[in-house]
Amino acid sequence: MMKNVPGSLLLLLVINVTLDAEKIGLRPPGKPVLTMCRSPEKETFTCWWEPGSDGGLPTTYALYYTKENSDAVFECPDYHTAGKNSCFFNKNDTSLWVNYNITVVATNTLGRTFSDPMDIDVVYIVKPNPPEELNVTVMEDKSWPFLRASWESPDKADTRSGWITLIYELRVKLEDDGEWEMHLAGQQKVFNIFSLRSGGTYQVQVRCKPDHGFWSEWSSTSYIKVPDYFHREKSMWILVTVFAAFIFLIAAWLIHMNGHSLKHCILPPVPGPKIKGFDKKLLKYGNSEEILTALVVPGFPPTTSSTCDDLLVEYLEVYIPEDQEMILEESKAERDLLKSEALRSDNDSGRGSCDSHTLLMEKCAQVKETDIGENPVMKEKQRHQQEWNESPLAYAHKDLLSPDMSGGRVKTWPSVFSPLPQQSAATLSQTNPLVMAKQHCHSDSLFPLGSTSSYFNHTAHSTEEAHRHSEFYTTNNHPQKLQARSDLNISNIGYSETPTSLQLPPMQPTSYVEVQEVNRDNMVLLQPAVSKGCCGDGRIDNREDYSKVKGMSSDKVLLLQRDVVSHEMDLSKEQKINGALEADSSSPQVSTVSPAQNKMSPTVDGYVDTAVMFTLPTH
């Protein structure tokens, strides 16, 4: 009975206290919550909890844990090292690869409350301390500075033995800028940062993480200021830019100034077709039929019956200077026809393309040289040709009427023409002046070119003239005047020399040569003429069409000679004919103009185309 009294008294006391406590609102502690456990170096670990309500009474917390392979319950060895509401497990109490079951118990006078247990394995909860000794410096690299950040692993983490493997991460930010720039650094402890803004201040932080664990907290910020370096750069770039712009402007100006010539150089103008009667526009816009019909030039190829005679405009004109006329007095009658006209009157145009033997060469040379372009000589020739074509009769008539006109020119060539008046030197064929020129240059006519040059060589006093003549050859500017002078000279020369010195190239009487070129020695180089286009058939057998003009009768009839004595004799005859139409007494066969004598024996030159001659009187 006595023993029961204290028990019952105690019970009453407890009930009283509890009732009192409840009156005040005291309760047992709330449930604590284990927030996390972390191990900084995989050797120790700490657990933190969050206390619940304390119930108004001083509450104590205790942490109890068990390991996986035993049921023994242990209490936290250290509540203080890690701060309040924490439990620190030192090395001795830490086992790896072992599951811990941890529970926190809150205890106050009214009761105790257990938290939810937490299962952890230490190796999975590694969270290292932040890296230490972060050091950032500015490094100079050819005026492009960069930052070099270096740090050390956290103090406790043992990376040296390989127990922990850490990887690092860096972040950089301009002081007033909002965004952090992250850089993963791997396992290295040094990192370079490029692309800095000049004069800016940067913040740098670093953190680390074990291979299988949690990221550490960021280290303390390191501030670094980048020096100004752009000014030096900028001024150089400005200079370079200005210089380049200057050069560019100059180049543009130069191109603009020479634009035209450059354009010609780079894009040369396309030569257009220069076919006579060819219409470029027709080619552009017309159809093929029109173009082809346009190409058919009336009059070419020659289909009319006039044949070569019409085209054969060439003839030689022989000039006899006035002082030479004395020599030829006896044949004055004929000479009148052949009187060398004036040098004065010889302003060209009347001339045939080759007015004299030498002039022939010269003109041919000129024609050759000024083949394509507009040549005053050519123009005149064309004009003459037109004149010729338009009024052949007139010419003939003129000739007949005025034998004195041309000053002793003998038209040894085509049709009928005895000395042409100057203005009537329409000896050009209708076709290409060049062809005409070639036709003109029949070397086996009066004076083969070689022989003339030989003339020059042989005569002493002719050298001067030869030079002069050479001058004439070389200059094309004033053909008219040149012709005149050369005529004079050559004719002089021709007379001063005997024909014996002549050296004829052994040519067939009927072969033609054409002037190939005039070389430096003022020799006209000849080549055998190809029987070209001009006249089709009639041309080939020239020989048969020509007869030598013996003379001119008083009633204005050309006396033709028929026989050919010999080359040399012919040449001598030629000479004489050049000087004046001398009657050759060797074979005084004079054939009047008649159609029956169509075929004539070929002679060297000085022939008149009897065919043409025949037709003339009918008109």
Add this chain to the structure above:
Amino acid sequence: MSHGTSGTSGTSGSRIFMTVLYLVASCSSVPINDLLDRVSQRSDKIHSLSTTLSQELDSQFPLMGRVITPRPYMCHTSSLQTPNDKAQALQVSESDLLSLARSLLQAWVDPLLVLSSSASSLPHPAQNAIATKIRELQEHSKSLGDGLDILSGKMGPAAQNLSLLPYSGGNDIGQDRISRIIHLNFLMSCFRRDSHKIDSFLKVLRCRATQPQPEMC
């Protein structure tokens, strides 16, 4: 003539021979450092995969895992004596470390087969991803095992010791859906731990090898 040519060819031939020998010697002996580096990287990958897998499995069935998860000490590899802390681990010799790693790896060849065969029938929403990862695990484990075998050949006879840790679970991981999932979770957690052990041992070994790279260790 022949003397001269043979003389020159002789010296050049011997030179060539020496060069070839040097090349063969240098090529055949892959440096241990490189080997260790490679195996460490492989084991790191394996552990990452296993962590991902176990987290995926756990996320779907947290409650069940928590309630009835078998304790890890019931893993079939728990009989193997492994260091429990750093002090112990650093005292283990290199060959023992390698042997431990090889034994652990070898112990998981069969369970991984079981896992991969039963993965297709898993009642899990991410079942395809899980099955793929398990297959990946198998491949990596195989290549790691090969690498470790080569490494053990270089490290002496002591490294050749293997502890047999047979898996006694058989092919069956459970009849019903829940038991299968639980079993799967359990296996994966065991593998996660063992792969972590292997990784740690190899990384310790890496830093202990001759001439380790200073920035690594």
